[in-house]
Amino acid sequence: AQTVTQSQPEMSVQEAETVTLSCTYDTSENNYYLFWYKQPPSRQMILVIRQEAYKQQNATENRFSVNFQKAAKSFSLKISDSQLGDTAMYFCASRNSGNTPLVFGKGTRLSVIA
Amino acid sequence: DVKVTQSSRYLVKRTGEKVFLECVQDMDHENMFWYRQDPGLGLRLIYFSYDVKMKEKGDIPEGYSVSREKKERFSLILESASTNQTSMYLCASSQLRAVYGYTFGSGTRLTVV
Numbered sequence: 001a002q003t004v005t006q007s008q009p010e011m012s013v014q015e016a017e018t019v020t021l022s023c024t025y026d027t028s029e030n031n032y033y034l035f036w037y038k039q040p041p042s043r044q045m046i047l048v049i050r051q052e053a054y055k056q057q058n059a060t061e062n063r064f065s066v067n068f069q070k071a072a073k074s075f076s077l078k079i080s081d082s083q084l085g086d087t088a089m090y091f092c093a094s095r096n097s098g099n100t101p102l103v104f105g106k107g108t109r110l111s112v113i114a
Numbered sequence: 115d116v117k118v119t120q121s122s123r124y125l126v127k128r129t130g131e132k133v134f135l136e137c138v139q140d141m142d143h144e145n146m147f148w149y150r151q152d153p154g155l156g157l158r159l160i161y162f163s164y165d166v167k168m169k170e171k172g173d174i175p176e177g178y179s180v181s182r183e184k185k186e187r188f189s190l191i192l193e194s195a196s197t198n199q200t201s202m203y204l205c206a207s208s209q210l211r212a213v214y215g216y217t218f219g220s221g222t223r224l225t226v227v
Contacts, residue, residue, distance in 0.1 A: 006156075009154070033213055033215075035215045037215075042220070043202070043220055043221045044218065044220050044221075045204065045206075045216075045218035047215045047216075050213075050215055052213060091156065091157065093215075095215075099144075099145065099164060099210050099211075101147060101159050101162050101172065102147075102215070102216060103159075104149075104156045104157040105156055106154060106155060106156035107156050
């Protein structure tokens with residue numbers, strides 16, 4: 001069975017600094033997809049970034065980038081130039097190929113401090 | 115603007131009541147999902163559906179049932195609400211291919227008293 005582990009329940013970062021959120025996963029599949037979701041206080045889950053396991057290149061979306069280490073089954077999220085609006089719960093998730101549900105980690109609560 | 119709509123943002127129900135949580139999506143997505151979100155436990159899958167009138171149990175289906183009579187609507191039913199079902203309930207939809215993530219509704223915070 002797939003599992004996703006986020007080992008940091010809470011983190012904080014100063015505004016304009018860089019922070020890295022950790023995520024490890026386990027799957028027996030060779031083809032799968034990894035995601036980071038953001039849930040601000042409004043509760044609306046927003047897709048931040050996705051990574052396809054067969055792609056070597058790390059995905060980036062503006063200030064958000066990932067460090068995907070397939071052999072180590074690690075998928076960390078780096079937020080550069082942190083902004084107050086980045087304050088949220090962040091969930092790491094994985095999905096095997098085919099039509100299977102997402103499996104989520106327990107989340108990391110990130111606070112950006114002015 | 116495409117979206118997933120959950121009928122209630124907040125709901126308070128009494129123990130033993132039958133509770134319906136409704137979810138509607140306007141993106142013609144094949145898949146629909148119900149998750150429960152609790153502090154420290156993340157999101158746990160209750161039920162999902164790949165097609166009309168089709169349902170699959172997730173990780174925590176006990177005490178819940180679902181209905182999908184139309185492609186755009188997926189209902190979660192608590193047959194007899196209990197206090198341990200007090201939680202945040204999130205509905206989501208997605209296209210068939212796994213490369214696509216989910217589009218989420220804004221959640222229903224259910225309190226059972």
